[in-house]
Amino acid sequence: xxxxxxxxxxxxxxxxxxxxxxxxxxxxxxxxxxxxxxxxxxxxxxxxxxxxxxxxxxxxxxxxxxxxxxxxxxxxxxxxxxxxxxxxxxxxxxxxxxxxxxxxxxxxxxxxxxx
Amino acid sequence: xxxxxxxxxxxxxxxxxxxxxxxxxxxxxxxxxxxxxxxxxxxxxxxxxxxxxxxxxxxxxxxxxxxxxxxxxxxxxxxxxxxxxxxxxxxxxxxxxxxxxxxxxxxxxxxxxxxx
Numbered sequence: 001x002x003x004x005x006x007x008x009x010x011x012x013x014x015x016x017x018x019x020x021x022x023x024x025x026x027x028x029x030x031x032x033x034x035x036x037x038x039x040x041x042x043x044x045x046x047x048x049x050x051x052x053x054x055x056x057x058x059x060x061x062x063x064x065x066x067x068x069x070x071x072x073x074x075x076x077x078x079x080x081x082x083x084x085x086x087x088x089x090x091x092x093x094x095x096x097x098x099x100x101x102x103x104x105x106x107x108x109x110x111x112x113x114x115x
Numbered sequence: 116x117x118x119x120x121x122x123x124x125x126x127x128x129x130x131x132x133x134x135x136x137x138x139x140x141x142x143x144x145x146x147x148x149x150x151x152x153x154x155x156x157x158x159x160x161x162x163x164x165x166x167x168x169x170x171x172x173x174x175x176x177x178x179x180x181x182x183x184x185x186x187x188x189x190x191x192x193x194x195x196x197x198x199x200x201x202x203x204x205x206x207x208x209x210x211x212x213x214x215x216x217x218x219x220x221x222x223x224x225x226x227x228x229x230x231x
Contacts, residue, residue: 004158033219042202042221043159056218091158093219104219106158
């Protein structure tokens with residue numbers, strides 16, 4: 001089965017610019033996660049979708065970050081405007097269903113460098 | 116979700132068993148123990164999970180103490196490719212009623228280095 005696809009793999013932007021990341025989860029997966037991983041730290045959950053609804057965005061910096069999941073499938077994460085501290089790897093993951101045991105499958109991530 | 120405590124780093128000789136401990140003394144009765152690992156430049160990868168019984172799959176074994184306050188992940192014959200950061204996570208599984216969504220919260224993890 002195809003895995004979680006993310007693009008681009010790498011992105012370099014200047015501070016105050018905008019950037020968008022795209023994620024295509026595994027087909028049929030109801031739950032989609034976006035994580036931010038700063039170098040040397042564990043991944044931090046930014047937002048969690050259940051189908052096309054948000055169920056947790058408590059750690060999303062909403063003044064600059066936004067995310068959407070169209071038709072409960074693909075998702076985009078946007079940063080506008082970017083700051084130097086946004087330099088990180090942005091990971092997308094998906095899970096098969098809501099109930100019971102939910103293993104999350106991760107993409108390879110997008111490495112963002114803000115200069 | 117309950118907080119977990121793991122050693123910052125561990126070493127293991129190739130071919131030997133790697134035993135990675137995790138403390139989760141505040142775990143609740145309905146929280147599962149999950150283990151993920153992250154190889155350099157890749158996304159985290161699921162390894163194994165359990166509630167209170169010991170579990171084994173093709174990758175590893177999970178030993179959970181009777182009081183569920185700690186667990187150990189065992190890689191029976193470590194290889195160089197097992198060098199990674201290992202994360203122990205406790206979480207409530209999602210439910211169909213929508214009152215719990217199985218939030219997956221990562222800590223700092225244990226850096227396991229397997230050497231020849």
